[in-house]
Amino acid sequence: MPVHNTDISDVLSKTADLLEIKGENQFRIRAYRDAARTIGGLSKNVADMVDEGGDLSRLPGIGKDLASKIAEIVKKGTFPLLQELQKEIPGELSIIMKVAGLGAKRVKAIYEELGVDSLDKLKEAVENKRIRELEGFGEKTEQSILEGIKRIKKGKERLPIAAADQIAGPFLDYLKKEKKIKDIIVAGSYRRRRQTVKDLDILVTCSKGSKIMDRFINYEDVGEVISRGKTRSSIRLRSGFQVDLRVVPQVSYGSALHYFTGSKAHNIAVRKIAVSKGLKISEYGVFKGKKRVAGRSEESVYKKVGLSYIEPELRENRGEIEAARKKNLPDLIDLKDIRGDLHIHTNYTDGHNSLEEMAEAAQKKGYDYIAITDHSKKVRVAGGLDEKELAKEIKKIDKINKELKSIVILKGVEVDILEDGSLDLSEDILKDLDLTVCAIHSKFNLTSQKQTERIIRAMDNPNFNILAHPTGRRINEREPYDIDMDKIMKEAKKRGCILELNSHRDRLDLDDVHCKAAKDIGLKIAISTDSHSRGDLDFIKFGVSQARRGWIEAADVINTRSLREFKKILKRK
DNA sequence: GCCGTTTTCGGCCCGACTGTTTTCAGTCG
Numbered sequence: 104m105p106v107h108n109t110d111i112s113d114v115l116s117k118t119a120d121l122l123e124i125k126g127e128n129q130f131r132i133r134a135y136r137d138a139a140r141t142i143g144g145l146s147k148n149v150a151d152m153v154d155e156g157g158d159l160s161r162l163p164g165i166g167k168d169l170a171s172k173i174a175e176i177v178k179k180g181t182f183p184l185l186q187e188l189q190k191e192i193p194g195e196l197s198i199i200m201k202v203a204g205l206g207a208k209r210v211k212a213i214y215e216e217l218g219v220d221s222l223d224k225l226k227e228a229v230e231n232k233r234i235r236e237l238e239g240f241g242e243k244t245e246q247s248i249l250e251g252i253k254r255i256k257k258g259k260e261r262l263p264i265a266a267a268d269q270i271a272g273p274f275l276d277y278l279k280k281e282k283k284i285k286d287i288i289v290a291g292s293y294r295r296r297r298q299t300v301k302d303l304d305i306l307v308t309c310s311k312g313s314k315i316m317d318r319f320i321n322y323e324d325v326g327e328v329i330s331r332g333k334t335r336s337s338i339r340l341r342s343g344f345q346v347d348l349r350v351v352p353q354v355s356y357g358s359a360l361h362y363f364t365g366s367k368a369h370n371i372a373v374r375k376i377a378v379s380k381g382l383k384i385s386e387y388g389v390f391k392g393k394k395r396v397a398g399r400s401e402e403s404v405y406k407k408v409g410l411s412y413i414e415p416e417l418r419e420n421r422g423e424i425e426a427a428r429k430k431n432l433p434d435l436i437d438l439k440d441i442r443g444d445l446h447i448h449t450n451y452t453d454g455h456n457s458l459e460e461m462a463e464a465a466q467k468k469g470y471d472y473i474a475i476t477d478h479s480k481k482v483r484v485a486g487g488l489d490e491k492e493l494a495k496e497i498k499k500i501d502k503i504n505k506e507l508k509s510i511v512i513l514k515g516v517e518v519d520i521l522e523d524g525s526l527d528l529s530e531d532i533l534k535d536l537d538l539t540v541c542a543i544h545s546k547f548n549l550t551s552q553k554q555t556e557r558i559i560r561a562m563d564n565p566n567f568n569i570l571a572h573p574t575g576r577r578i579n580e581r582e583p584y585d586i587d588m589d590k591i592m593k594e595a596k597k598r599g600c601i602l603e604l605n606s607h608r609d610r611l612d613l614d615d616v617h618c619k620a621a622k623d624i625g626l627k628i629a630i631s632t633d634s635h636s637r638g639d640l641d642f643i644k645f646g647v648s649q650a651r652r653g654w655i656e657a658a659d660v661i662n663t664r665s666l667r668e669f670k671k672i673l674k675r676k
Numbered sequence: 677g678c679c680g681t682t683t684t685c686g687g688c689c690c691g692a693c694t695g696t697t698t699t700c701a702g703t704c705g
Contacts, residue, residue, distance in 0.1 A: 138678095206703050367705070370690095385689085
């Protein structure tokens with residue numbers, strides 16, 4: 104069994120949980136949690152780093168001790184400390200800690216007093232009203248535990264960013280009707296444009312006497328008010344999705360926005376720098392002693408600690424702070440840099456709109472070019488085209504291009520990569536196209552080695568241009584297929600092939616971590632939508648924000664170039 | 677257990693809200 108970064112990260116956080124339940128030194132516990140987070144957000148495969156004899160202790164938050172423990176986890180899937188802990192305490196307790204409102208202290212009490220060591224036993228204890236007998240627990244705690252268990256069992260706690268957009272829009276419009284609001288913005292992972300978000304953190308400044316909290320908890324879609332205070336309230340929508348509202352004074356707006364945007368790891372790192380300079384950062388400002396020295400704007404907060412402004416998408420403590428210190432931050436790609444869309448379907452296969460309609464919609468977005476890439480014959484459910492049918496579509500595109508003035512339609516196809524790595528259409532037709540978008544739509548379960556070889560063999564075909572949705576994952580629905588992404592990226596770069604960042608709301612594939620990995624080796628990417636209708640063209644914004652999270656600049660993306668330049672890059676060496 | 681722009685030892689981010697309590701611990705973000 105290959106050990107993935109997420110496996111290592113899970114082992115480390117489980118260790119942290121059990122150490123915490125045991126009542127160990129809190130800073131030792133934090134070290135394990137920091138290491139878990141570092142590994143979880145790493146673009147490189149740690150197992151490979153260990154195999155190649157790389158020095159793990161160079162990673163932030165990982166020293167000599169943890170480096171050797173991680174090497175052991177890579178080999179065995181676990182390590183002695185965790186095994187020892189599990190002899191003393193049931194490992195299941197770390198799952199109980201995931202119940203909202205239960206931390207280490209309470210889990211320990213419930214375990215020691217009542218012998219509860221699983222979610223089922225916890226539920227039983229609540230139902231028998233035994234939790235309330237414990238000191239410091241009461242009826243309300245029992246109720247919230249019960250709901251916490253329900254939510255864990257329901258799973259799928261995080262919403263795709265596109266779904267969060269649909270909630271945030273109307274909610275903000277509703278709140279804005281309170282006249283005394285001055286600033287209102289959604290912070291948190293939503294502002295950092297993570298692929299999924301757990302909740303919405305709305306930040307508000309307003310003038311005196313505002314009724315914003317009342318307005319907030321009375322939104323028509325509220326299912327439950329979790330807490331209500333003067334500066335902070337939390338509600339859960341009927342869908343179960345949590346929304347928090349924080350009110351801060353205007354003079355603190357920048358530091359509050361910085362604080363609530365996170366990520367937590369980023370904030371902690373910035374605060375540490377502040378401490379080293381004799382300053383203190385809180386959501387109310389940057390303080391020297393009791394004097395506020397910055398905080399009205401985010402820029403002022405960064406400036407005070409000697410950093411240049413860091414875009415929200417970069418704030419994950421993945422090297423952005425070091426880069427900001429050295430004034431070395433990337434000039435991130437912007438939506439307006441995109442000059443064309445390279446993955447579009449029409450009603451020739453499973454799209455809803457005609458060639459003309461898609462071209463017209465793309466023109467309205469101000470694009471210079473688009474590529475029409477309908478499916479190939481293997482994808483029967485989508486009405487994939489054979490050589491003859493594709494030839495017809497090509498002819499039609501030539502005809503339309505003669506009439507079009509401000510946009511060019513490129514002739515393409517989304518051609519299937521068959522199990523043996525060959526492409527689903529013959530050489531004769533592929534060479535007549537401007538570009539190919541190549542993808543896997545079957546046999547997802549091959550071993551990592553076979554799946555990787557399949558893709559590399561496909562890239563050996565000189566007609567191969569862009570690898571579409573490279574991992575095949577669908578957010579909250581389907582895991583990525585097992586492939587050696589490092590290897591695929593290196594081989595793609597060698598052959599002059601491009602990797603797609605598929606911007607479809609459920610895909611976002613490549614993800615941010617992979618984007619960074621591509622950039623690190625100088626592999627170019629294409630940001631496309633996989634549109635099946637006119638409206639889907641707008642998905643491009645999700646792709647661009649994902650790319651920004653991966654440190655991508657306009658120069659790293661082929662469809663930010665002029666048509667001529669872009670065609671030059673596309674030519675295989 | 678990590679780490680160093682006064683440190684190789686002695687620190688380690690900071691504040692709000694809840695529930696169960698009579699002054700605060702625990703949890704969360």
